[in-house]
Amino acid sequence: DTPPTRNALDFLDAPGRLTRFLDHRLYRALMLPTKLGLRVVNAAAQAMLRTISKVVGGAVIADVIAFFDAFDGMEAGFKERAVAVEALLSNPDTKYVVVTCPRRAAVDEAAYFAERLAEHHLSVSAVIVNRRHPRFGSMTSSEVAERAAAAEADGAPDAGLWANLDELTRVAEDEDAVVAPIVGRAAEDDDRIPVVSVPLLVDDVHDLDGLATVAGHLFASARRRG
Numbered sequence: 001d002t003p004p005t006r007n008a009l010d011f012l013d014a015p016g017r018l019t020r021f022l023d024h025r026l027y028r029a030l031m032l033p034t035k036l037g038l039r040v041v042n043a044a045a046q047a048m049l050r051t052i053s054k055v056v057g058g059a060v061i062a063d064v065i066a067f068f069d070a071f072d073g074m075e076a077g078f079k080e081r082a083v084a085v086e087a088l089l090s091n092p093d094t095k096y097v098v099v100t101c102p103r104r105a106a107v108d109e110a111a112y113f114a115e116r117l118a119e120h121h122l123s124v125s126a127v128i129v130n131r132r133h134p135r136f137g138s139m140t141s142s143e144v145a146e147r148a149a150a151a152e153a154d155g156a157p158d159a160g161l162w163a164n165l166d167e168l169t170r171v172a173e174d175e176d177a178v179v180a181p182i183v184g185r186a187a188e189d190d191d192r193i194p195v196v197s198v199p200l201l202v203d204d205v206h207d208l209d210g211l212a213t214v215a216g217h218l219f220a221s222a223r224r225r226g
Helices: 005-023 025-036 043-056 058-071 075-089 104-119 141-154 159-188 208-225
Strands: 096-100 124-132 195-199
Touching (some): 005 104, 104 159, 124 159, 141 159, 195 208
Parallel strands (some): 096 124, 124 195
């Protein structure tokens, strides 16, 4: 499933943050001792380093400078790769799929993440709702409840089955209500974002066969939409 919004947004922001850091004057000041030697660093840079060392300690500054000494010569490659990753993430051919599940907190998180993607000028191409309880037939929960009550009152042999169906139908309708906001928002989008559901499976997905089962549900939903 889509990770917590903070983690996902950190992933999107990381390339730009690295580029900005490598261009920052503090980074350049910390690199000067490794390039020129501390004695020849200009007075302004030395003053900055002394101020920082008063806050974090001289040993920390020494460790940082040692790290950047080892990093020296690699920053150009890091910056080049960060710029390339940032370009890839913002490329129109890069598609974003938000995966959620029918729990209110998860749906709220997915909706918020979609909004933040829009703030980054990135669009959601699809929404997947995972682990949904399937529906059995087209009867509403009230209709199933009525049949279940009648079967129990009559002592029908299938009364237990109707009771199970009653419970499952109620759960499915509750989940429909939970995901309704994100489904409605996707339908109102100019591009009519597809929403695909994957049912709650009997077994955990932990191997290729499980992935094939999930893929079957995903593409079956796509074919039904088509």
